[in-house]
Amino acid sequence: MSLFTMKQIIEAAEEKGVKISTVAMEMESKESGLSIDEIKKRMTNNYDIMKNAVSHGINQVIPSVSGLTGGEGFRLWQGKDKGLSGDTILKASSRAMAVSNVNASMGRVVAAPTAGSCGIIPGVLITIGERLGKSEDEIVDALITTAVVGKVIAQNATVAGSEGGCQAECGAASAMAAAAAVELSGGTPSQAGHAAAIALKGVMGLICDPVAGLVEVPCIKRNSFGAAQAILAADMAMSGIESVIPVDEVIKAMGDVGHAMPEELKETAMGGIAASETAKKLEKKLLKNDM
C-alpha cells in the first residue's frame, strides 16, 4: 500500500476515521518492516533531540561558526511577552530560530526536512503541543504527520534548496508543520491538507540565497517566518477556510516553480540577497578569515 499523493492519504484516513499519522505509520511499517512501536520509538528519539536543541538555543546566545549570526532565538524569546505578534507565534518563531542557531553553531539537530529548515517543525510542534496541553505521544504522532507530508512533497516536487529554492525547504517545512498543527488541534485530515496547501502557497516562489553560501543569512530568520506562517495557515484551515487549489496541485506547482528558477537563485549564493553589495563584502571577509 504505497500512497503517493495527499489526496490518497487523506481519503485513507477519513475512510477509516483515523489521523493522517495513523495511516502514515501503517504505510511505513509495511514498507520498512519496522513495527509501529519501533517507528514511534525512533520518532520519539528525534523529538527528544529537537527539544534539546530548542532549550539550548533559547536560553543563551550561541554564535555561529562564521560569527555572522547568533542569539536570534534567544533575543526573540526574551521579548516574547511584550511582542505584537502574540504569545503563540512568538514562542514558535523564537524556538524555530533557536534550533537554527544551534545548527549554525555545529550543534546537533534533526534535518526536518533539511538542516536549513530544521527549526520550523520543532518550533511549531513544541509550541502548539504546550499550548493545547498535548501528551508527548500525541506530539510524536504529529511529527509523523509532518514526515508523511514531507515525503509526498519530496516524491512529487522536491525538498532540496539546490533544486527548488527556499520554498522547497522552509516552504515544505511550513506546510508539513501546518498539517501537523491542524492534527494537534483536532482538525480533520482534509483540513490538515488545506493548511499544508495554504502554507505552501504563502511562500511559493521563495528563492534560496544564502549569504556566502552559509546556512545563516537569511535562513535563520526564514525559519521563524515558516513557523509563524504554519500556525496562521492552521488557524485558517480550522476556521473552515479551504485552499481553492487542491494540495497535490499546489505541491506540483511548487516543484515546477523550483525547476523554472534560475540556478543563481538556488543555493549557489549568486543571486538574491547573497548577491547584494554587503553580502559580497561579508563573503570576502569570511573567506579571508581563518574561521
Place this chain on the structure above:
Amino acid sequence: MNLFDIIGPVMIGPSSSHTAGAARLGKLARNIFGEEFNKADITLYNSFSKTGKGHGTDKAIVAGILGMEPDDENIKNAFELVKKSGIEVNFNYQDSNREVHPNTAMIKLYEKEKSMSITGCSLGGGRVMIQDIDGFKTEFTGEFNTIISIQRDKPGIVAYVASYLAQKNINIAQMKLSRKSKGDTALMIIETDEIPPESLKTDLENNEGIYKIVLSII
C-alpha cells in the same frame, strides 16, 4: 525513501551536504583504509573548498577519519582531537574543478610506505558516493555492507568470491567491477544484504589472485 529520511537524519549542523555528508565521507575513507594511519592529505573541491570553512566541512571530514558519526557533538573539536592523536593532517583547496561533483573530497591516508586515496562526493541529505579508490572508478554509498576486493584481472576471481558468498548464504545486492587495463589490477565492489563474517577477509585473501579485501559494515 522512508519517513526518517524526511524527519532525519540526526546530524551536526549546519549543512546535511557540507557537514553530515563530509563526516560520512571521512568515516568511509577510514573504513576503506581499514587500519591505523599517521597522516591524511585532504583535498576539498568546488563548493566544499569555497564554503567548507563556514560549514565546518574540514572539521567534519577530520572527525570522520577519526571514526566519528555525523551526529557526534565532538565534530566541532575535531582539529584539537586529531592534534592530540598525533595524526598529521594537510588540506588542499581546488576552488573550481569542473570535472568533479560540486561537493567532492579526496582523502589520502598514509601509514609508513602504505597509502590509499579515496575520493567521494556528498549528494545532499547526508548521503554520499565513493567514486574512486586509488584510481579505480567505483560507485557505492556505504549504505550497505560493502566488500571491496583489490584483485588480479583474470578469469575465475569473481566466481570464486561469488561462490564463497553463496556458501555463507550472503545475498549480493549490487556489484561493480573495474580495472585499469586488461590483466592488470582490478577492483570489485560488492554490496550485500547480510553482514559478511569477519573471517571473510582472511578466507578470500588466501586466493593468490586476491591482493586485499576491505570490509565496510553498516
